[in-house]
Amino acid sequence: MKTLRIALAQINPTVGDLKGNSEKIIEYIEKARANDADIVMFPELAVTGYPPEDLLLDKGFLKNTMSHLDNIISHTKDIVAIVGFADSMNKKVYNAAGIIANRTLIDTYRKINLTKSNVFDDSKYFKRGRNYPLYDLDGIGFCPVFLNDLKHLDNTGNLKRNTSSSIILCMDASCYYTGKPAETEKAVSMIASRNGKYIACLNMTGGQDEWVFEGNSFVADTTGKIIAKSPAFEEDLLLADIRLKKNIPSPDYKMKSISIPSKLKGKRLPVQTKIVNTLEPVEEVYRALVLGTRDYVRKNGFKKVVLGLSGGIDSALVAVIAKDALGEENVAGISMPTRYTSEESKIDALEIVKNLNIQCIEVPIDTLYDSYLNLWISVFNNEPPSQLTRENIQPRIRANILMAFSNNFGWLVLATGNKSEVGSGYSTLYGDTAGAFAVIKDVPKTLVYELARWVNKRGGTQIIPGRILTKAPTAELKHNQKDTDTLPPYEVLDPILEAYIEDNKTIEELTAMGNDPALVNKIIAMIQKNEYKRRQSPIGIKITKKSFGKDMSFPITNRYRY
């Protein structure tokens, strides 16, 4: 038996930042070396960031990626590094991992089973590789593999044969949705126990546009037990010592030999291995939202954000998330009341500001509102504008003001709409939909309440004032307006929305769940006819299996009626 020390570099790269990503990779190689690791592994496409999307069509980008890999190679003295990159040669591009040892690129493993998801379609950019790799490191076998290739090998019963007696080092880059970290752990553990293999499974972390990558890297032993685990939603170097039998070369499988200066033979003190606890579901979502917000703002070069504070629960929750993501000094709340804004809303908005200690600016908009009304009366042939016209201009004035703060001070505007609104179209285009990033656009209203309660529980105080959690939701665009004037109660709306969007349930199935058929019809019609608003709305963080982002490709022009 020998002890192999592996290091899983759960890093947070940035798409397109070849220089920064390589520097980070080199930094983690050095950390791994300082910890006497034999092998350090990086996530899928670590050099380019994930998903690089159409940057992969840029030949200059591909060429630069290769140069940066060369630089990484030169920093691998005395260690094996497995580094995900986009491999381009003779006009062919592969989703690849460089198997690097001691300043030499030993081999390039090219992904064989291309992944097709709503995040990224490998086959749009990459050709298929051919050979599964297998290596002998001073007598110990190891097999680097992309998660999709691992699943294929397992499904086809070829995992044992193709990986010989080695440990499997599985690289991934797959995005978060509620419950997914546990799903991945379970699936990979089962593969480990079914095949009697150690599997180290590495996912990247960080936010990129609408996606968050949870990290949550882990090592499963040959019985499927988790013996090491990284925290979710942060960078980490997960170290583990694995006791392995000496490698018995497979008769029908070629194995490349790699040698690095004799760490495997030397005496090392055993490494301290951590097993971080799994997060509770609500905290898991909250942490995803914080990381997604922080990375969108920072990776796009912004420091401070601004949002409208209505005194309602959505903007309150987004303010809390923004403070956690960026610090209280980097969040400005703008309160923009009209004659329809209740005293309660004004008080509640101020209380959030006080509790969070963030900057607050009050900008009453009644004067502007009146200017528009007067203008319209004059151009609409002295007819008063319709109720819809009068309601919609209020969020549009607010959007203009938020954008002015953005233009004037370089603050990024956060939009505060939730998934129930985005789905049903209960929003004003160029009004409350406006903003660079829609933090909670994939969070159904009922979950917004759960998150708010969790925030208060965590803080041990009512950071979000109790009244906000109990009062009836309202857009306050006219007197005594309630969301329920237009929408069914959120406890009714949200399950229908979820079953229709995430589970593709039919009207018959939704009705069989105990819902009123007329209501089901109404909700689905609302979802469909508001696709045009969603297409012009900002991106925001995906936290469910199916978000209103790249997960969907729904026609705007659509005459289908239920």
Add this chain to the structure above:
Amino acid sequence: MKTLRIALAQINPTVGDLKGNSEKIIEYIEKARANDADIVMFPELAVTGYPPEDLLLDKGFLKNTMSHLDNIISHTKDIVAIVGFADSMNKKVYNAAGIIANRTLIDTYRKINLTKSNVFDDSKYFKRGRNYPLYDLDGIGFCPVFLNDLKHLDNTGNLKRNTSSSIILCMDASCYYTGKPAETEKAVSMIASRNGKYIACLNMTGGQDEWVFEGNSFVADTTGKIIAKSPAFEEDLLLADIRLKKNIPSPDYKMKSISIPSKLKGKRLPVQTKIVNTLEPVEEVYRALVLGTRDYVRKNGFKKVVLGLSGGIDSALVAVIAKDALGEENVAGISMPTRYTSEESKIDALEIVKNLNIQCIEVPIDTLYDSYLNLWISVFNNEPPSQLTRENIQPRIRANILMAFSNNFGWLVLATGNKSEVGSGYSTLYGDTAGAFAVIKDVPKTLVYELARWVNKRGGTQIIPGRILTKAPTAELKHNQKDTDTLPPYEVLDPILEAYIEDNKTIEELTAMGNDPALVNKIIAMIQKNEYKRRQSPIGIKITKKSFGKDMSFPITNRYRY
């Protein structure tokens, strides 16, 4: 020899409108029967409309599609109909064509080589079919085939064998871009002559969201000569009599026999076959824009459109297109001058209105502009707002006013930005980008000028005032502003934009074309950093090989620097 009469139904279905599409299909079956046709063919996915996108994930939609096909089947007395639909059985869905004769579904041909384009990815929704179909109709062989299957058969050298002695009836649904109708004609003609086959090639027509389908259906004879052709961008029933040898059954290929009452034996007067002239390039684009606009507006249930008229060339051209698409009574131009609007612009805007005889409403916005400026001075700690803040609020006020006309009267807002602006980000988000449909978003500025000159030539008069064609483009957001203050001249910008976007040229290649490297860098950086604006901009008509619509999947967060 026998004469087969084929009818290509170049129809304009609407996505999701199962009832309307089936009625249209039945109407064209009846027209074909009245013209004594033996076979009538419909485009790919005619019953669902194309592309149905995620409607195909809706089991209820799939089930209803099957019922509507049943209804179509019942209307096929004495004729063969080939009807594209989404075939669903046992949870499997196929891109299929029903081969229907005399009220019976003889066979279902399921597409084998699934198409993957930026418009539609068959493999997201459909399984692959297995068998190429081949039929004997009272002694004449015919082979229905999707264009992608035809290309595959030709590429692999299997076309002759698989199609025996029959005529090939090729169904398609593929979208327009400049020059594409001629490309398709050439490619299919070459397949016809290479294989010595008659090929009838049918494409649908109409607009669907960002796509326009040109129709331009045709029949090529065994030498590749076009012997019949439908007009582009309109519905048509193309009839052709084809003299064919009696079918010799292939020894290694199964052929189903179909019989319909003996039209093939009877005496028919020869049909008058039309061969419509190919359009000139500029007219082709113009017609695509008109059809795309008409169908987006009408298929979404709108009657009238509204747009801002600045006195510049973009809004002038869009007004002309809108009038051609919808009629002069359905276009309203809103002129919204400020203190920065020149007298020339005001006069030119009014002249367009007069020339087109469209409704015009003048809404000066200086008062509102001042209200915002005053408000900001009070909330920005008595500092005057920045130049950017002052410029951006002007188009945002205009957007609010256009949206008020939309909310108040149910008019659809057309946005008027061109591809050069969309690419370089020379626009104000929630300002001039606002609108439901961006008619010329894929038209580079230099082509906007060409189209304007063509419009004037066609009309034999300066419908678009000559001064608009010669004056320097300006956004008029401050005094003496010119587009060239910010952008290179459009004659320089457009070729770089095109080579970078459509042809994936690298910086080195763009520089080798004779461009200044610093300028190339600046333009590419502009394109990349403005992705966030494009994501929140309305859809518009694709007319180039690669538009800023679903053709691209570019990251917003992107630190790659050239």
